[in-house]
Amino acid sequence: MAKPKLVVIAGPTASGKSDLAxxxxxxxxxxxxxxxxxxxxxxxxxxxxxxxxxxxxxxPHHMIDVADPRCPxxxxxxxxxxxxxxxEILSRGKTPVVAGGTGLYIDALLYPMDFGRxxxxxxxxxxxxxxxxxxxxxxxxxxxxxxxxxxxxxxxxNDTRRVIRALEVAERGDGGLSETRIDYxxxxxxxxxxxxLDRPREELYxxxxxxxxxxxxxxxLTEVQALLGAGVAPGAQSMQxxxxxxxxxxxxxxxxxxxxVELIQQRTRNYAKRxxxxxxxxxxxxWLSAGSSGDTQAASPPVFEKxxxxxxxxxxxx
RNA sequence: GCCUGGGUAGCUCAGUCGGUAGAGCAGUAGACUGAAAAUCUACGUGUCGGUGGUUCAAUUCCGCCCCUAGGCA
Numbered sequence: 001m002a003k004p005k006l007v008v009i010a011g012p013t014a015s016g017k018s019d020l021a022x023x024x025x026x027x028x029x030x031x032x033x034x035x036x037x038x039x040x041x042x043x044x045x046x047x048x049x050x051x052x053x054x055x056x057x058x059x060p061h062h063m064i065d066v067a068d069p070r071c072p073x074x075x076x077x078x079x080x081x082x083x084x085x086x087x088e089i090l091s092r093g094k095t096p097v098v099a100g101g102t103g104l105y106i107d108a109l110l111y112p113m114d115f116g117r118x119x120x121x122x123x124x125x126x127x128x129x130x131x132x133x134x135x136x137x138x139x140x141x142x143x144x145x146x147x148x149x150x151x152x153x154x155x156x157x158n159d160t161r162r163v164i165r166a167l168e169v170a171e172r173g174d175g176g177l178s179e180t181r182i183d184y185x186x187x188x189x190x191x192x193x194x195x196x197l198d199r200p201r202e203e204l205y206x207x208x209x210x211x212x213x214x215x216x217x218x219x220x221l222t223e224v225q226a227l228l229g230a231g232v233a234p235g236a237q238s239m240q241x242x243x244x245x246x247x248x249x250x251x252x253x254x255x256x257x258x259x260x261v262e263l264i265q266q267r268t269r270n271y272a273k274r275x276x277x278x279x280x281x282x283x284x285x286x287w288l289s290a291g292s293s294g295d296t297q298a299a300s301p302p303v304f305e306k307x308x309x310x311x312x313x314x315x316x317x318x
Numbered sequence: 319g320c321c322u323g324g325g326u327a328g329c330u331c332a333g334u335c336g337g338u339a340g341a342g343c344a345g346u347a348g349a350c351u352g353a354a355a356a357u358c359u360a361c362g363u364g365u366c367g368g369u370g371g372u373u374c375a376a377u378u379c380c381g382c383c384c385c386u387a388g389g390c391a
Contacts, residue, residue, distance in 0.1 A: 013355080038355055048355085076352040104354050115352045125353090159358040162350080169352090184351080242355045266344075271355055277348065 004090050005316055006190040008098045010035075010106060010279055011197030012272035014207040016290065018051050020197060021099035022059060023304050028317050031060040031089045033082055035100030035109065038241040040078070041069040043227055046220045047243035049211065062089075069238035070231060076115040079108040086190075095316075103278035110192060111184040118169045128164045143167060185283065193314055195307060196279045199291040205269055212243070212265045221247055221257075228252075242268050286310060 007030065009021045021032055034040075038048040042065045045052070050064060062085040067073045082098075086109070089096045098106060107113060132140050141157035148170040155162050199207075224247040232239060234248045246264045249255040279285055290303045311317050 036355085037353090072353070074352040075354075079352090102354065104350075108351080113351055118352075120352050156349085156358060159350090161353070161357045165352075237353055237356085240353075240356060244355090268355080270344095273346085274350095275355090278350075278354090281349090 003189065003191040004086070004096075006086065006096045006098065006110075006192045007311070007316070008035075008106060008110070008192055008194040009197060010099075010103070010195065010282075010285070011101060012204060012275040013049075013101055013268060014211045014272070015197045015199055015204060017099050017101065017197055018049075020303060020307070021097050022051070022057055024307065025059045025095075025097050026057060027308065028095055028311070029093075030095040030097040031092075032062065033085050033089075033096055033098045033109070034061060034063040035078075035082070035098050035102050035105040036063075037073075037078075037102040037105060038238070039064045039100075040067045040073055041065070041238045042067065043069055043230065044223070044238060044241065044244070046215050046218050046223045047241060049215070060089075067238075069227060070233070070236060072120065072237045074115075074120060075104055075108045076119075078105050079113070079115065082109045101275050103275065103282075107184070110188050110190060110194075112187055112189060113184050116169060118172050120165070121168055124168045124171070125164060128167055132160055132164070137163075140164070140167075144170065147171065188284070192284070193311060193316055194282060194285045195310075196282070196285045196287050197303065198276070198287050198289050200289075203291045204272060208268045208272065209265050212261060212268060215243060216261055221250075224248060225251060242271060 007024065007028075009017050009024070011017045021030075024030060025032060036048065038044060039050050040063065041048075044050075051061070063078070063082050066081060067077075082105070086096045098109060100106065108115075128140065131143070137157050137160050140160060140163055141152060141155070144155070144163050144167050145152035148166055151166040151170065152163075155166060157163070220243055224244055227239070227244070228234065228248070228251065234245075234252060239245055239248060243264050246255075246260040246267070250257050250260045288303050288306055308317070
């Protein structure tokens with residue numbers, strides 16, 4: 001049985017993924033599956049740059065607005081729902097087009113990653129958190145070394161977040177994280193065409209500056225206030241999103257607004273860089289370079305042609 | 319005009335009781351299996367404002383000059 005065809009459009013924030021994906025969906029009869037850890041949440045529209053419903057050109061979008069910003073969400077949940085969405089789209093005879101910048105989510109969808117049965121447990125987490133505060137990162141890492149030596153070797157002692165996760169899994173006697181690890185990238189579940197949309201650094205950074213400016217002009221501050229008003233805790237996972245945590249600092253702690261906006265721009269640049277690092281190791285990825293031609297606007301004309309050519313060559317389309 | 323702080327890495331600053339200097343942030347590269355827009359790792363030569371002097375040796379002490387913040391006029 002042949003693997004189902006699926007297209008991935010990845011890339012750093014503000015690179016123009018969403019528009020490109022929409023163009024593609026129109027051309028080949030596709031539906032969009034968002035791979036974005038923040039667009040998941042309802043009520044977080046401006047700061048996550050969701051394509052407004054009015055601009056979706058009648059193309060169905062999946063994995064957007066599927067979670068409550070007051071509750072935690074996880075890759076594992078994403079994996080389950082996104083795969084269901086793929087099946088649904090395929091059953092309609094359409095092509096799934098995965099678009100987004102969260103590399104881990106894309107991987108979770110595409111590859112046979114096994115997140116195990118151990119759910120993130122707030123109680124255990126809090127317990128280790130306390131342990132960390134009292135005894136330090138070294139001791140925490142030592143605990144892990146005792147029950148799951150291999151994970152301990154893999155993880156840097158300062159990466160306490162991962163160390164705590166490994167401890168959670170290990171102490172539930174599931175064999176530990178290390179036993180479920182495989183070289184997942186070797187075996188995609190789909191016949192996929194994986195694209196990374198790329199542009200010259202300076203141009204990308206300029207687009208980011210501009211996008212943040214536009215978000216502020218469109219009422220990002222009001223959006224954050226509304227979320228806080230609706231009972232989203234400032235420490236909630238959703239509030240760790242870029243733009244949200246910085247504006248919380250302004251609203252709750254009186255940080256200067258212009259300083260916060262600059263911080264958002266800077267951290268978004270940092271983020272874009274990390275995204276590129278992540279995608280670089282995706283062996284299957286085909287890089288599409290856009291821009292640098294002077295027009296900051298549309299990546300679409302030239303890049304879109306390239307995209308279609310490749311899809312033809314892979315006989316995704318006839 | 320006078321007085322007092324400052325002028326050191328792209329930015330904020332530490333430091334050298336005289337032996338040519340180092341943190342944070344930024345930046346770059348990397349990692350990443352239920353928090354991933356998160357979390358973590360590695361990478362630090364710059365006329366130490368200019369110019370004279372003292373000294374074996376000055377970014378460090380002294381003189382003058384320039385710039386800057388504040389105070390007094």
